[in-house]
Amino acid sequence: MKAASLKEIKTELNHRSSNDLLELCLRLSKFKKENKELLTYLLFESDNEEAFVQGIKRQMDVDFEAVNSKTFFYIKKSVRKILREVKKFIRYSQNKETEVTLLIYFCLKLKDFRPSIKRNTTLTNLYNRQIEFISKKIESLHEDLQYDLKLELEELKS
Known part of the structure; x- marks a missing residue:
């Protein structure tokens, strides 16, 4: 058919x-x-977009807590799964501010994850790709939002 x-x-x-x-x-x-x-x-x-975003952030917190951190193989699989879920919810929303906010939060959780993602090239590359993607998306937002989100992005880059 x-x-x-x-x-x-x-x-x-x-x-x-x-x-x-x-x-x-x-x-x-x-x-x-x-x-x-x-x-x-x-x-x-x-x-209520704000409650939607907060719910996804809570789910991300739970998902990152559940990651099997014994080997980087399992960490990579889990992180990719979390990112896939976040992108799915972003597609539902179709709101650029929501997209940037959720991806920044994802990168923040990934940066603070232990063991450090800097010890694994794949995870570092995934993190860097998301940072680049966020910086491109920020350019399409309103100037006031751009300033606030660029500050958060600079914090992630450091």
């Missing part, structure tokens, strides 16, 4: 009743965890 284009889907959804749309959303949420998470964000958390 070939998937329809976004335009075709949008046109078809315009012709459906609200009850049909409700049924389609509920059916869609049954198939993938990401669909259900996105609907949860859109319905319950999108109106």
